[in-house]
Amino acid sequence: DLAIALAMTDVKGDRSLRPSKQKPHQDYYLKIVEEKTSGIVVRGAKTHISDSPVSNELLVMPSRAMQEDDRDYAVCFAIPVNTKGITLICTEADTKEPGNYFDYPISSSVYINDALVIFDDVFVPYERIFMQKEWPFSGDAAYMFGNFHRLSAETYKAVELEILVGAAVLMARYNGLERISHIQDKLAWLVQYCEAIEILGRSACEHCVSEPELDLVYPNPMIANIAKLYFADNWHQATKYVQDIAGGIVATVPSAKDFLNPETHSILEKYFGGKSGIPTEHRLKIIKLIKDLTSTYQDVLAIHAEGSLAAQKLSIFSLADFERYEAAAKRAARIDDGTTHPLYSQLPEFPQRILE
Amino acid sequence: DLAIALAMTDVKGDRSLRPSKQKPHQDYYLKIVEEKTSGIVVRGAKTHISDSPVSNELLVMPSRAMQEDDRDYAVCFAIPVNTKGITLICTEADTKEPGNYFDYPISSSVYINDALVIFDDVFVPYERIFMQKEWPFSGDAAYMFGNFHRLSAETYKAVELEILVGAAVLMARYNGLERISHIQDKLAWLVQYCEAIEILGRSACEHCVSEPELDLVYPNPMIANIAKLYFADNWHQATKYVQDIAGGIVATVPSAKDFLNPETHSILEKYFGGKSGIPTEHRLKIIKLIKDLTSTYQDVLAIHAEGSLAAQKLSIFSLADFERYEAAAKRAARIDDGTTHPLYSQLPEFPQRILE
Amino acid sequence: DLAIALAMTDVKGDRSLRPSKQKPHQDYYLKIVEEKTSGIVVRGAKTHISDSPVSNELLVMPSRAMQEDDRDYAVCFAIPVNTKGITLICTEADTKEPGNYFDYPISSSVYINDALVIFDDVFVPYERIFMQKEWPFSGDAAYMFGNFHRLSAETYKAVELEILVGAAVLMARYNGLERISHIQDKLAWLVQYCEAIEILGRSACEHCVSEPELDLVYPNPMIANIAKLYFADNWHQATKYVQDIAGGIVATVPSAKDFLNPETHSILEKYFGGKSGIPTEHRLKIIKLIKDLTSTYQDVLAIHAEGSLAAQKLSIFSLADFERYEAAAKRAARIDDGTTHPLYSQLPEFPQRILE
Amino acid sequence: DLAIALAMTDVKGDRSLRPSKQKPHQDYYLKIVEEKTSGIVVRGAKTHISDSPVSNELLVMPSRAMQEDDRDYAVCFAIPVNTKGITLICTEADTKEPGNYFDYPISSSVYINDALVIFDDVFVPYERIFMQKEWPFSGDAAYMFGNFHRLSAETYKAVELEILVGAAVLMARYNGLERISHIQDKLAWLVQYCEAIEILGRSACEHCVSEPELDLVYPNPMIANIAKLYFADNWHQATKYVQDIAGGIVATVPSAKDFLNPETHSILEKYFGGKSGIPTEHRLKIIKLIKDLTSTYQDVLAIHAEGSLAAQKLSIFSLADFERYEAAAKRAARIDDGTTHPLYSQLPEFPQRILE
Ligand SMILES: Cc1cc2nc3c(=O)[nH]c(=O)nc-3n(C[C@H](O)[C@H](O)[C@H](O)COP(=O)(O)OP(=O)(O)OC[C@H]3O[C@@H](n4cnc5c(N)ncnc54)[C@H](O)[C@@H]3O)c2cc1C
Ligand SMILES: Cc1cc2nc3c(=O)[nH]c(=O)nc-3n(C[C@H](O)[C@H](O)[C@H](O)COP(=O)(O)OP(=O)(O)OC[C@H]3O[C@@H](n4cnc5c(N)ncnc54)[C@H](O)[C@@H]3O)c2cc1C
Ligand SMILES: Cc1cc2nc3c(=O)[nH]c(=O)nc-3n(C[C@H](O)[C@H](O)[C@H](O)COP(=O)(O)OP(=O)(O)OC[C@H]3O[C@@H](n4cnc5c(N)ncnc54)[C@H](O)[C@@H]3O)c2cc1C
Ligand SMILES: Cc1cc2nc3c(=O)[nH]c(=O)nc-3n(C[C@H](O)[C@H](O)[C@H](O)COP(=O)(O)OP(=O)(O)OC[C@H]3O[C@@H](n4cnc5c(N)ncnc54)[C@H](O)[C@@H]3O)c2cc1C
Secondary structure: OOOEEEEOOEOOOOOOOOHHHOOOOOOOOOEEEEEOOOEEEEEEEEEEEOOHHHOOEEEEOOOOOOOHHHHHHOEEEEEEOOOOOEEEEOOOOOOOOOOOOOOOOOOOOOOOOOEEEEEEEEEEEHHHEEEEOOHHHHHHHHHHHHHHHHHHHHHHHHHHHHHHHHHHHHHHHHOOOOOOHHHHHHHHHHHHHHHHHHHHHHHHHHOOEEEHHHOEEEOOHHHHHHHHHHHHHHHHHHHHHHHHHHOOHHHHOOOHHHHHOHHHHHHHHHHOOOOOOOOHHHHHHHHHHHHHHOOHHHHHHHHHOOOOHHHHHHHHHHHOOHHHHHHHHHHHHOOOOOOOOOOOOOOOOOOOOOOO | OOOEEEEOOEOOOOOOOOHHHOOOOOOOOOEEEEEOOOEEEEEEEEEEEOOHHHOOEEEEOOOOOOOHHHHHHOEEEEEEOOOOOEEEEOOOOOOOOOOOOOOOOOOOOOOOOOEEEEEEEEEEEHHHEEEEOOHHHHHHHHHHHHHHHHHHHHHHHHHHHHHHHHHHHHHHHHOOOOOOHHHHHHHHHHHHHHHHHHHHHHHHHHOOEEEHHHOEEEOOHHHHHHHHHHHHHHHHHHHHHHHHHHOOHHHHOOOHHHHHOHHHHHHHHHHOOOOOOOOHHHHHHHHHHHHHHOOHHHHHHHHHOOOOHHHHHHHHHHHOOHHHHHHHHHHHHOOOOOOOOOOOOOOOOOOOOOOO | OOOEEEEOOEOOOOOOOOHHHOOOOOOOOOEEEEEOOOEEEEEEEEEEEOOHHHOOEEEEOOOOOOOHHHHHHOEEEEEEOOOOOEEEEOOOOOOOOOOOOOOOOOOOOOOOOOEEEEEEEEEEEHHHEEEEOOHHHHHHHHHHHHHHHHHHHHHHHHHHHHHHHHHHHHHHHHOOOOOOHHHHHHHHHHHHHHHHHHHHHHHHHHOOEEEHHHOEEEOOHHHHHHHHHHHHHHHHHHHHHHHHHHOOHHHHOOOHHHHHOHHHHHHHHHHOOOOOOOOHHHHHHHHHHHHHHOOHHHHHHHHHOOOOHHHHHHHHHHHOOHHHHHHHHHHHHOOOOOOOOOOOOOOOOOOOOOOO | OOOEEEEOOEOOOOOOOOHHHOOOOOOOOOEEEEEOOOEEEEEEEEEEEOOHHHOOEEEEOOOOOOOHHHHHHOEEEEEEOOOOOEEEEOOOOOOOOOOOOOOOOOOOOOOOOOEEEEEEEEEEEHHHEEEEOOHHHHHHHHHHHHHHHHHHHHHHHHHHHHHHHHHHHHHHHHOOOOOOHHHHHHHHHHHHHHHHHHHHHHHHHHOOEEEHHHOEEEOOHHHHHHHHHHHHHHHHHHHHHHHHHHOOHHHHOOOHHHHHOHHHHHHHHHHOOOOOOOOHHHHHHHHHHHHHHOOHHHHHHHHHOOOOHHHHHHHHHHHOOHHHHHHHHHHHHOOOOOOOOOOOOOOOOOOOOOOO
16 A cells, blocks of 8 residues: 655744745745756755655645745645655654553554655656646645645544543543542543544534535535644643543653562552552553653644644634624624625614614 | 423522422422322422513423432423413513613513513413423433523524624724734634534534434434533633723723714714724624623523533533543553453554563 | 822724824824913823713823824823813713612622713813823833733722622522532632732732832832733633522522512512522522622723733733743753853753763 | 652542542551551552652651541651661653753753652651651641642742743744744743742742741741642643644654764754754754653643642632631622621611612
8 A cells, every 4th residue: 555645844944934035045945946847856844744754655735825936835746755865854753662552552552753854956757746836826735735634633633532531531430539520520521522523523524515616525624623723722621631630640650660570560569559449550551541642742743733723723714704793793783884694684673763 | 373481490499408308498499289180289480481471381390300209399291371370570681771772782682581480389280291200200301301402502502603703803893903913813713612613503413313212303412512511611701802802992882872962972973983984883883782792691691591511511421432432541551451342442462562 | 089080091993003093083092283382282082081070180191102103192191170171971880770789789889980081172281291292201101000000900809809709609608509519619719819819919019119219119010910911811710600600590580679579579588599597688689799790891891991911911021031031941951052141050061961 | 968858648549538448458548557665667658759769868747637547547757768668669750861951951850750659567766756646637737738838839830930931932032933923922921820920939938827836937828829729720721832832843853863963964954943043953952842841741740749739729718718708798799697807897878778
């Protein structure tokens, strides 16, 4: 099977400057440096490119709308990862000990490997180019990618949240806390958070948008953005609740090496027990799971992967049907400014009026 | 057309005591005081009963699960509002001036009239009784009512939120604020809040539950509860944003009488203007709309009508599929406690293991 | 005794335009329209001016920093309220029934009367002028006023919060809820909110700033702004908790007229009782108090009076000792960029270093 | 110099059971197992004991109030760490690479080493015992310890927050974001958070409580608890803001080994640059600092060390002067229930009254 990595995000340098205005060099966004008869030569670097070291192809596209003087940056193509001139610098793995699934159940199992992908004057043949300096379409491409990408987030996030909620409820049970009112409150909140992501993500598919002339169907952009924002905006609240339920031991738990060491095993077996009947090993494994699931890596993945919080808010703002909202408010406030709306007509006159 | 009001909520007296344990009297929950050959006699009071004074019939049902010694309180029936022995004491209307739609666009248009309905030894004939002391079913009835009632909330709330968002965006436009970053941020949040309620409410219908043997179809309980909780839990955040955008004038705006008074009209016309081109009257009407929409009445309606926040959390907690979450967490943490789950099987052995 | 009202806030028209750029007229900020030998003539309107109708004097000052072409707007003076050319248009009172302290315990007792004060070419003699077109000082004046004004907020807010917390705890007791875990949780939060405002406000005085050359002592600007922001930013959370504890009756409570009416008194006495031993009248009075304390007026007062949330954040941002924070971070990260700081010196070399 | 570690927290087993009711053994709380003529023998384990492996002495005390049948658990003493029968099992260090201050600036510098301390039938001579089965005083000891401990939190947390705010502001500057409105908003919030902890902690000292008969002075319990709660309750919000400002690179940054490797240095130097003029090394160091500062360890330290959120809320609830709040509310609501209060007397009669 072939795998493809999506290389959109540029390194960006100074965030207040457009691609062509960057200093001291203008390679902070990937760009075309030469146009040849058989193809183009590109330079720049894409960053945080998930799974790129284990993919066959890179799909490279612009990360933002461009203006005319940024036209060299409006470029989109697909290329094998092992093309000459491409270098990958890998993210440091989050686990401290590959293969140790007791202490690092998540980070030893899953290494997304979001690499920095450098294009050092890479040649791209014409048949692999989708966009070449058509700068007015750059924003559309980035935006349409977002529609799919937000949803892809929801699919894996919903599962991640099932694990997180499961860890919280098991920890509560293992510690004998499952009937405590404030714990149930927090678990209920976690459940609604997990389920809401699932419901909203599914709804983005059920209410997908189709553009028949283009033979294109895509997730409902408003719903997909709301789902992603809801997930990302509440992640830190969720980890706070889970860590609160789990107790200080998430910070201070010793290594599995101590637990499995015959000299210390029985002590830890005895003292790290929870509710009677629960094996200490299970309790420790859930503690380790919580530690791994609420790491900096997971936090930043939650906020930034598939677009930062600001990106979702911007999309929601620009997709908003403000005319409908305004018509609703004008009707309620009895403002007649000559505008009409199919859903919200003016209210009929009421029997009495103060204005007369 | 006939209208029916739903009378579920009891006055409840001391919230820490069950119906039959209340002091100094045991009429804080509606109960059967006599059983006759042709029917029953009931006593008690239902409170906050929306639209009851303008309805034909009352559908009366228990507001909670009952235990055996509360069996007299397990009663459900329908009865005309003008039956002998029924007294209604109406809620004070929220508007200061009925008919004044300028100053009170919402509260002068809509008066839900949630009355206290007193049953002073009211006779209910047998053919109108649905439950009579079958106390074990009392909780089911209350719970099933909740399923429909949460959804009914979402239907009118979604519209109310369109008005609220519309008021916010119009105020921003009228004040020349629509391009300010923090205002757009707040508007984006308000849009997602409004749309999320619509999406979730709709999803509760699309994923309704049907019980074929009972010929019964009802809104998905988990989704309906999540939608209602999301609405209620965020209402105060929403009004805060809207009031923040609108400015201090929501508190200090003079009466329409001053605006419409020929002596003062031109002064107010001049100084209460906003962005050039917007009639002052429109700006004032939106200010009044915001004032009316963010009243104490609306706040409490948001939190308590269709069940308090705690009621939704309780429902979500009791509906939660904890087994699924636990299975997901156990799989991720590699805990094998002998349980199995159709969705989450144990992870296969990885090549290396620390435990050996 | 003489009373003085502080007239700073201008009506402002289009918030995106500076005073001299407003359209269609340039009177949205108070300005000097004529300079005579014995004084000046001013035109414009100050809005939300608390207690102005019951004050002797108005202290008028600019509401923002000015640029050179706004110099006519840089004006500060004191003037009797009954000066020729001054008109006051009063805010609508919040109470529905002046004198009815049962139903409107707050709004019938306290009517701040934040009027619109119009200056229709008012003459101000020279001896009453403090600033006349010295535009570079306009921002300083507004800022220094803020220092005192934020603190004045905390003084009355701390007391208001004692009433709010008291209402919540009484309602909990009257309803038999005082031992319920989630109620105690909310009460604890309310207590810390109330006390934090008191502590921070007091600390702003204890750590006041004195400028001996100017013979000037003023509240600590950073602390006063933090206190005001903490208050304003959390008010809606507080009212949500109080309304949640109190129940739906805050929305649906009938008028005192029904309670005091001999025909209906006994019914309400019986059914609106709470915990045994608490007079129904006391319970109803607390319900009315909560209704009045969580009104739109109080919400907007909380957010906007003494400057909007954005104003506090701006002040905090501009007062922040970023050099200290940066020095702390550089030390921790071992960044040596040549800067030094009295508090945070570079860390000494550690025994081992990876860089070598 | 001698160092002492404070060993209060027990391992606790099943959180729903008191010490003497635990199953399958009753050693989840440290207890006296034998009383001899010259001293006592204790068994149990204290957990999360910061710095215990590098201290000379342990001060051991009960972690909760005890009831009569838990009297064996009411024990307090000091003992050298290297006493016979004491075993320490250390927390796993958070750093992946001791000595690597580039990648792990915090976790390689600071290793609190919160060990599990096991007492396997340890003999404690009488002269080192402060409490022996005086169970009614157990709660007081735990509570008084909290007063000092909450404050000790604020002292180091205030500094930690200076580092955190500094990292955020440097990252904003390094990325060219310092003039962006939403970034300034977040920085302002972070500044107030940092300063509020400092102000509140200082105020707890300035308003300390002294009990002259006991020759005892201690931090103001209400203020110290509010400060700790404010810190802990907002930590996750703070890390969310900092991670949001910093961007996805906090998750995906490569190791310093790649940056310092001559083969890859120049690529990373070029592409990981930010605003022109900022050395890439400085930018990378701040990224690493943020990664280290927002780790699971720091999260859990924030929430649980010096007592969980619930502990602070409980303290605040039990310290609250509810009589004062109630008196304020009764006065405002005009409730006369016969109680009096030195601060809040009944309001005088107003001219008009509805009740007559
Ligand atoms: C784990 C992980 C995996 C990822 N996988 C992929 C992938 O496979 N493919 C891919 O293409 N991308 C991927 N991404 C990248 C992701 O889309 C970006 O992280 C995200 O878009 C944010 O960009 P950034 O990291 O450059 O942060 P920045 O853009 O630097 O954002 C930091 C902060 O600055 C603000 N900001 C930045 N610029 C401006 C501006 N001009 N005006 C106002 N505010 C501004 C942002 O709102 C944010 O608050 C991944 C990211 C992560 C963390
Ligand atoms: C505007 C409006 C319209 C309404 N319309 C209708 C209607 O048409 N028909 C109808 O039947 N009902 C109606 N209701 C009633 C609504 O369902 C109730 O308000 C809601 O269920 C809360 O009940 P309550 O008002 O008695 O508050 P309470 O039950 O007193 O709740 C107050 C607080 O106490 C807590 N609490 C109460 N008891 C306990 C306990 N035992 N343990 C722990 N915590 C507890 C709650 O969680 C809450 O925080 C309406 C309410 C409003 C506000
Ligand atoms: C009850 C009450 C009593 C008061 N008493 C007094 C008094 O005695 N004396 C007195 O002088 N004042 C008084 N005020 C006025 C108070 O200081 C102002 O309400 C406050 O400064 C906000 O100004 P505004 O009401 O004009 O709102 P606006 O300035 O219109 O603010 C509305 C929103 O727009 C935003 N905004 C506005 N302009 C900009 C901009 N250029 N860029 C970005 N965002 C912007 C704000 O951040 C806010 O979110 C009182 C206000 C109230 C509510
Ligand atoms: C990094 C670190 C350093 C520390 N250093 C020290 C130290 O030097 N000395 C020392 O003595 N201690 C120290 N502590 C311990 C700290 O005081 C505890 O972590 C804290 O009191 C919480 O206890 P716990 O970890 O056992 O969590 P738990 O008590 O298990 O709490 C977990 C959750 O369960 C809830 N809960 C628990 N029991 C109940 C109950 N009966 N009813 C209702 N809810 C309940 C809590 O509210 C919380 O939400 C340290 C902790 C950490 C994380």
